[in-house]
Amino acid sequence: MTEPVEPPAIVMSPKTVAALRARGGSLYVWADKAGMLHARATPPPEAISYETVFSHDCTIHIDVELAFAVRWRITWKRLPWPHFDAVLNADTTGGILDGLLGGSPL
Numbered sequence: 265m266t267e268p269v270e271p272p273a274i275v276m277s278p279k280t281v282a283a284l285r286a287r288g289g290s291l292y293v294w295a296d297k298a299g300m301l302h303a304r305a306t307p308p309p310e311a312i313s314y315e316t317v318f319s320h321d322c323t324i325h326i327d328v329e330l331a332f333a334v335r336w337r338i339t340w341k342r343l344p345w346p347h348f349d350a351v352l353n354a355d356t357t358g359g360i361l362d363g364l365l366g367g368s369p370l
Contacts, residue, residue, distance in 0.1 A: 272317060273334065273336070274317055274319035274336050275335060275336065275353075276319070276320055276338045279340055280338055280339055281321075281322065283346075284305065284322050289321065289323060290305060290323045290325065291303055291325065291338065292304055292307045292308065292312075292314070293326045293327060293330070293336070293350045294314075294330070301330075301351075303348040303349060303350035304347075304348065312329075313328045314326060315327075324336070330352070333353065335353040336353065337351045337353055338350050
């Protein structure tokens with residue numbers, strides 16, 4: 265039997281949650297062919313499979329082709345134009361500590 269996989273944590277400020285709710289409460293996160301991340305309240309024109317995560321009374325649809333994330337940080341930015349930004353946060357603490365403590369590099 266396989267263990268259930270925990271969904272990634274979604275970190276959003278109250279301002280970001282309010283902006284997302286004002287735009288329908290759904291966010292689509294995907295990577296284009298160049299590997300650039302996109303986060304929008306409307307789905308992309310191309311067909312993409314998503315993993316859906318429910319957080320902060322919102323629905324976050326994450327492209328299944330993206331690397332597994334422990335945590336996503338989603339922000340609402342007003343400049344240079346109003347938009348959402350999604351950042352994949354990988355846990356690199358172990359690698360940093362290994363380097364500081366003289367562990368072997370990968």
